[in-house]
Amino acid sequence: MHYDVFNGDADGILALLQLRLADPKDSTLITGVKRDISLLKQVDTQQASSVTVLDVSMEKNIDALEKLLERQIPVFYADHHRAPAIPQSSYLHAMINTSPDVCTGLLVNDHLKGKYYLWAIAAAFGDNLKASALRQAKLRGVSESLAANLEQLGIYINYNGYGRSIEDLHFHPAQLYKMLLNFENPEPLFTDKESIFYQLQQAYHQDMGRAESAQVLFNNDHCKVVCLEDAAWSRRVSGVFGNDLANQSPDKAHAVFxxxxxxSFTISVRAPLNNKQGADEICVQFPTGGGRAGAAGVNALPAAQLEEFIQVFSDYYK
Structure with missing residues (x-):
C-alpha cells in the first residue's frame, strides 16, 4: 500500500497534484488542516509499501520517519521547513531546501523538469512567494492575466487549509486534491463559473471582508500585531490575512493572533517580505511553535504569554 502524506495547504496539495499527474498511483491519502503537521505517524507501518511526504516538517516527524526507514520502507520526502540532520538511508530520497524563496511545489516542479509548471506557479503564489512565482511565470512565458488567475487560485486553495479542525474548512484537503486531479492544467477552472475556483473566491472575499475590523494589539515602524475573534471565519483567514498584510507593508513583520x-491564541507570523528571516526562530521559542524563516506560527500560545510573545517579536525586528 502506498501512502501520500501532504500538508493541507496550497503547497502540499499542488505538490502532490504535480506528482500524481506525472506518476498516477492508487494511494492512501493522509492530510489535514494546515497546522496538522504530525501526519507521518498515521502511516500504518504494517501495511505501507512506500510513502511520499510533501510540505510536512521533517523536524516534527523525525521519529515516525526513522521508524519507516528502520522497516526498510522507501520514502520520498520533499519539503522546505526547518529540518534536523537528515537521516542517512538508502530508503530515503529527500529533497529538502529551506531557502525562504522556495516551496515544495517548486521543488517538485524541478524534480519533474517543469512538466506541470502552472500548478507549481499557483503553489508558489499560495505560499506567498510572489517574486518566485512571477520569476517562474516570466521564464515560462505565462501571460499577465493567467499569472493573475494563478495567484488567486493559489491564495484560495491556501485559504481553504486554515482552521482549528476539518469542520472549519470549506473542503477537506483530500477532497480538494481529488477534485483538482481532474485537470492537467488549471486554466479550465478560470472559464467555468461553477468551478471550485469561483466557489472559493466567493467564500474568501466574504471572510476577508470581516478581517478588516481586526483589533490591533501592537504597531510600530517594524512590526504589527492584530487579533481576530474565536470564530470559524477568523480561523480560515488567519494565514492568508497575514500574507495580505505582509504584501501591503513588505518592510514590516506581521503577527495574526x-x-x-x-x-489560548493561535498565531501566524510573517517576516518582512523584504527580509524573509526569523519567523521560525521566534516561534520555536514557544511551545507548539514551528515553521520556516519567512512564515511560521504557534498553535496554542497561553494567554499569559501574550505580552512575552509580542516583546520577543518586536525586539527581533526592531
Missing part, C-alpha cells in the same frame, strides 16, 4: 476557545 486568533483567539481559541480555551483562552
Amino acid at each position: 486568533t483567539k481559541n476557545i480555551d483562552d
Whole structure:
C-alpha cells in the first residue's frame, strides 16, 4: 500500500497534484488542516509499501520517519521547513531546501523538469512567494492575466487549509486534491463559473471582508500585531490575512493572533517580505511553535504569554 502524506495547504496539495499527474498511483491519502503537521505517524507501518511526504516538517516527524526507514520502507520526502540532520538511508530520497524563496511545489516542479509548471506557479503564489512565482511565470512565458488567475487560485486553495479542525474548512484537503486531479492544467477552472475556483473566491472575499475590523494589539515602524475573534471565519483567514498584510507593508513583520476557545491564541507570523528571516526562530521559542524563516506560527500560545510573545517579536525586528 502506498501512502501520500501532504500538508493541507496550497503547497502540499499542488505538490502532490504535480506528482500524481506525472506518476498516477492508487494511494492512501493522509492530510489535514494546515497546522496538522504530525501526519507521518498515521502511516500504518504494517501495511505501507512506500510513502511520499510533501510540505510536512521533517523536524516534527523525525521519529515516525526513522521508524519507516528502520522497516526498510522507501520514502520520498520533499519539503522546505526547518529540518534536523537528515537521516542517512538508502530508503530515503529527500529533497529538502529551506531557502525562504522556495516551496515544495517548486521543488517538485524541478524534480519533474517543469512538466506541470502552472500548478507549481499557483503553489508558489499560495505560499506567498510572489517574486518566485512571477520569476517562474516570466521564464515560462505565462501571460499577465493567467499569472493573475494563478495567484488567486493559489491564495484560495491556501485559504481553504486554515482552521482549528476539518469542520472549519470549506473542503477537506483530500477532497480538494481529488477534485483538482481532474485537470492537467488549471486554466479550465478560470472559464467555468461553477468551478471550485469561483466557489472559493466567493467564500474568501466574504471572510476577508470581516478581517478588516481586526483589533490591533501592537504597531510600530517594524512590526504589527492584530487579533481576530474565536470564530470559524477568523480561523480560515488567519494565514492568508497575514500574507495580505505582509504584501501591503513588505518592510514590516506581521503577527495574526486568533483567539481559541480555551483562552489560548493561535498565531501566524510573517517576516518582512523584504527580509524573509526569523519567523521560525521566534516561534520555536514557544511551545507548539514551528515553521520556516519567512512564515511560521504557534498553535496554542497561553494567554499569559501574550505580552512575552509580542516583546520577543518586536525586539527581533526592531
